Structures are given as structure tokens and as C-alpha cells.
Amino acid sequence: MKKRAFLVLLSFLLAIPLFGVNNTAKAATTFTDVGASHRAAKEIYYLAQGGIAQGASATEFGPNKRMTRAEAAALIGRALQLNGTKRVTSFKDVGSGMFASGYIQSAAEKGILSGYSDKTFHPYQEVTRGEMAVMISKAFGYEYGNTLSGAANALKSRGIAQGKTDGSFGASERIIRADFSVFLARAINPKFRLVENTVTFKDARWINVDSLNVRTGPNDAYPKVGAVKQDQQVKSAYKVGAWNYIQYGSIEGFVHGSYLRDTAEAKPAGVDPRIAKQVVVLDPGHGGRDSGATGFGIYEKNVVLDTGLKVNNLFKQTPFQVKMTRSTDKFVELRDRVSYAKSVGANTFISIHANAGGGTGSETYYYSAYKNPNVADSKLLATKIQNRLVAAWNLADRGVKNGNFHVIRENTMPAVLVELGFIDRKADNDKLRSDYWRNAAAKAIYLGTLDYYKAKGYEVDGLYDVVK
Numbered sequence: 184m185k186k187r188a189f190l191v192l193l194s195f196l197l198a199i200p201l202f203g204v205n206n207t208a209k210a211a212t213t214f215t216d217v218g219a220s221h222r223a224a225k226e227i228y229y230l231a232q233g234g235i236a237q238g239a240s241a242t243e244f245g246p247n248k249r250m251t252r253a254e255a256a257a258l259i260g261r262a263l264q265l266n267g268t269k270r271v272t273s274f275k276d277v278g279s280g281m282f283a284s285g286y287i288q289s290a291a292e293k294g295i296l297s298g299y300s301d302k303t304f305h306p307y308q309e310v311t312r313g314e315m316a317v318m319i320s321k322a323f324g325y326e327y328g329n330t331l332s333g334a335a336n337a338l339k340s341r342g343i344a345q346g347k348t349d350g351s352f353g354a355s356e357r358i359i360r361a362d363f364s365v366f367l368a369r370a371i372n373p374k375f376r377l378v379e380n381t382v383t384f385k386d387a388r389w390i391n392v393d394s395l396n397v398r399t400g401p402n403d404a405y406p407k408v409g410a411v412k413q414d415q416q417v418k419s420a421y422k423v424g425a426w427n428y429i430q431y432g433s434i435e436g437f438v439h440g441s442y443l444r445d446t447a448e449a450k451p452a453g454v455d456p457r458i459a460k461q462v463v464v465l466d467p468g469h470g471g472r473d474s475g476a477t478g479f480g481i482y483e484k485n486v487v488l489d490t491g492l493k494v495n496n497l498f499k500q501t502p503f504q505v506k507m508t509r510s511t512d513k514f515v516e517l518r519d520r521v522s523y524a525k526s527v528g529a530n531t532f533i534s535i536h537a538n539a540g541g542g543t544g545s546e547t548y549y550y551s552a553y554k555n556p557n558v559a560d561s562k563l564l565a566t567k568i569q570n571r572l573v574a575a576w577n578l579a580d581r582g583v584k585n586g587n588f589h590v591i592r593e594n595t596m597p598a599v600l601v602e603l604g605f606i607d608r609k610a611d612n613d614k615l616r617s618d619y620w621r622n623a624a625a626k627a628i629y630l631g632t633l634d635y636y637k638a639k640g641y642e643v644d645g646l647y648d649v650v651k
């Protein structure tokens with residue numbers, strides 16, 4: 184990346200306010216120990232921008248700290264979008280509560296990392312340059328002949344790493360976090376590499392959605408550099424997890440592979456053309472001066488906004504038209520939420536809240552009254568969302584209920600209000616505060632809405648893949 188472009192990127196990062204709930208994976212960050220002139224600044228901030236690299240503490244990156252095997256697994260796992268949910272692993276020295284247990288297990292299952300013959304992983308062992316070269320070669324699918332020197336050559340030939348001044352690779356030297364970040368950023372994005380033209384855009388692909396954003400990195404947190412329209416041909420060079428690095432005209436960047444097809448002819452998409460006329464309005468409750476319910480230090484308004492934005496991101500990848508009553512931390516009157524939904528011609532309205540008052544579990548409301556023509560559809564939508572949410576979150580199923588809430592009473596389209604869980608109950612709060620579980624809730628709301636449309640006779644089978 185050119186220096187000027189980097190400064191623009193850095194100022195963009197600095198301008199992003201920290202998000203209120205526990206969302207460290209996505210929060211934009213500046214590290215007090217990585218100034219703009221640090222030799223690895225652009226690579227570290229590039230990885231941090233996509234949530235791939237995180238600080239060693241709340242304020243510091245720890246660029247000179249040695250990289251451990253657990254940290255390396257986490258960085259590579261996040262880059263490749265592996266399942267990072269903490270869980271039981273096949274290694275006796277990596278417990279399920281360990282911060283990188285999910286990434287270590289996922290990377291082991293994919294053959295990117297391996298442990299030792301005594302079923303240990305040595306998570307706190309420091310990584311050498313040679314091990315780094317092997318990990319990156321495996322993660323990115325480089326041919327390296329299963330040798331350290333082969334892996335070193337795979338990185339050198341791509342402009343990812345250099346040899347030492349004495350001609351060796353320094354394979355047995357321990358690697359620090361700054362250097363590991365530099366190598367990983369170069370592997371992900373050729374714009375960071377030491378040599379130009381190290382990738383070949385050789386695979387023809389065609390765009391399989393209306394419009395596809397091209398991003399600077401391999402996940403949705405990265406800014407878009409352009410967009411490609413349905414049926415356009417692009418050229419793909421390689422993949423980082425599920426994301427392809429593509430070229431289209433003068434644009435180079437990442438797109439999610441599920442929106443590419445490998446033939447010029449469109450396959451039957453499995454999506455009803457009427458779906459493109461359906462307007463879904465998402466309504467994160469509260470906002471601004473109204474924080475909603477609180478519990479264990481977090482606010483309902485932040486939890487439901489983040490969940491709503493995640494649902495919005497899912498619908499954005501489909502032909503649905505999706506709108507939000509608020510997409511920032513601002514106060515919106517209930518009547519304005521309703522008039523907004525009506526003004527944009529909403530076909531379905533989904534309000535998202537968190538409960539309080541000492542209970543536990545998930546519940547979804549619709550409004551039942553004889554004068555309301557949408558009772559049956561509202562109840563159907565509520566039922567579909569509730570079923571998906573209970574399956575995803577596995578909290579108590581408090582059921583689908585009739586509720587006299589303004590936004591579902593006054594609206595004139597099928598309308599529901601989801602209470603994800605109780606913010607003042609520890610077990611529920613643990614999910615509400617977790618980025619992973621808010622993602623799971625967002626998927627549940629999205630899938631429940633698809634289930635509703637399917638039950639109403641729309642062909643939506645082609646849209647279930649969006650959550651994969």
C-alpha cells in the first residue's frame with residue numbers, strides 16, 4: 184500500500200469510536216506502542232482493522248513480544264475465518280477455556296497446525312521463523328515439499344519474507360509479534376509484499392448476486408474498494424479462507440466465494456424474483472439517551488444495535504431490500520419507527536430487544552387484535568424466528584406471545600418483537616455480551632425470516648447459504 188493510502192486508512196481507523204459492548208474482535212484500535220512511523224504499523228493496523236490481530240492488552244499491541252503458538256493459531260484462524268468458538272480440543276494441554284482453543288482445534292482439523300506425538304500442542308511455546316513459514320505455507324496452500332527450507336522458499340519467492348543478511352532464513356530464530364504480523368499481512372494481501380506481480384489472476388469467475396462489494400481484506404470489516412455487478416466476469420488469484428482475491432478492471436480486492444460461480448451461464452439461483460421487492464425493516468430497540476435495560480455493565484441499546492447490524496449485513500447479501508430504523512446509537516421515538524416502516528413500504532418489521540426483570544430465555548411477540556389484518560402472518564413470522572433463535576441460543580423457550588407493544592401494534596405489515604434474552608440474568612447476559620452469540624442470534628433472525636417467506640410460498644432456498 185502506498186504511504187498516502189496508508190495515512191488515509193490510519194485516520195479512518197482513528198475516527199471510529201469504540202463500541203460499547205464487549206466487541207474487541209471488531210473494535211477499531213490504536214496501539215500506544217505502534218505509532219504511524221513503526222516499521223510494521225501498516226501491516227499491524229491492516230490486520231487489526233479486520234479483527235485478525237488484537238492487542239496484547241487493551242492499549243498495547245506488544246510488537247516486540249515473542250509470538251506463541253496459541254497466538255499464531257488465533258491470527259491465522261481469524262484470517263481464514265475458522266471457527267474460533269472456544270471448545271474441547273484434541274490436545275491435552277489446551278483446555279476448552281483457553282482463549283485460542285477454538286482456533287487451535289479448527290486449524291488442527293484442517294491440517295494447518297499439528298501437535299506433538301504425545302498429544303500436546305505446547306500453546307505457549309514461542310514460534311520460530313521456520314515454523315511461521317510452514318504455518319503460512321499450509322494456511323495459504325503453498326507447495327513447500329514438507330520441509331523448512333521449502334516453506335522458507337515459498338515465502339521468499341512470493342515477496343512475503345526475505346533471507347537474513349548472512350544468506351540464511353534464520354529458521355530457528357524466535358519471531359516477534361510485529362514480524363509475524365508483517366508476514367501474515369503480506370500473505371493475505373499482495374499489496375504489502377516486497378515484490379510486485381507475485382500473484383496471477385488466472386481463474387475466471389462470474390458474479391452471482393446483484394452487486395458484490397470488493398473489500399481490502401478477507402472479511403466484512405474491511406472497507407470496500409469497489410463493487411461488481413451481477414454476471415460480470417472477474418479473475419481470481421487465490422483464496423484466504425472462503426474469500427477470493429480477485430481482479431476486475433483496475434480493482435483488486437476480496438470477495439466472498441459464495442457469490443462467485445465458475446461458469447458464464449447463471450445457474451438457477453433458487454430465489455424467487457418477487458423477493459427483490461420485499462422490504463424488511465429491522466428495528467433495534469432504544470438508542471441514544473434511552474439505554475434500555477442494563478445488566479452486568481452492558482446496555483440493551485448497544486447489544487440490539489449490534490445484533491441488528493449483523494442481521495442487516497446478512498440481508499445485504501441477498502436480493503431483499505433491508506432498512507433499519509436506526510443504524511447508530513441515536514434515540515428514535517416509537518411513533519417514528521412505525522412511520523418510517525410505513526414510509527419505506529415495509530413488508531416485514533422485526534424489532535430487536537433484550538429482556539430484563541429476572542427471567543431467563545428467549546421470546547418473540549406479535550400483536551393479536553381483531554382489527555389487525557396481519558395477525559396470522561405476524562404470528563407465523565414470530566414462530567419462525569423464535570424457533571431459530573431457541574435452536575441457536577439454547578436458552579429457555581419462553582414461546583411466541585401476544586404483546587401490546589407500540590411498534591407491533593401500530594404497524595400495518597407483519598410485525599414482531601424479539602426478546603433475545605435477559606440482560607440481568609448471568610447466563611443470558613453471557614450470550615448478549617458475546618460477539619459470537621450475537622452473530623448466532625443475527626443468523627437465527629435471518630433464517631427465521633427466510634423460513635417465514637418459504638412458508639408463504641416464496642422460493643428462497645438459494646438464500647440459506649448466506650449464513651455459511
Ligand SMILES: [Zn+2]
Pocket residue numbers: 468469475476483536537
Ligand atoms: Zn427493549
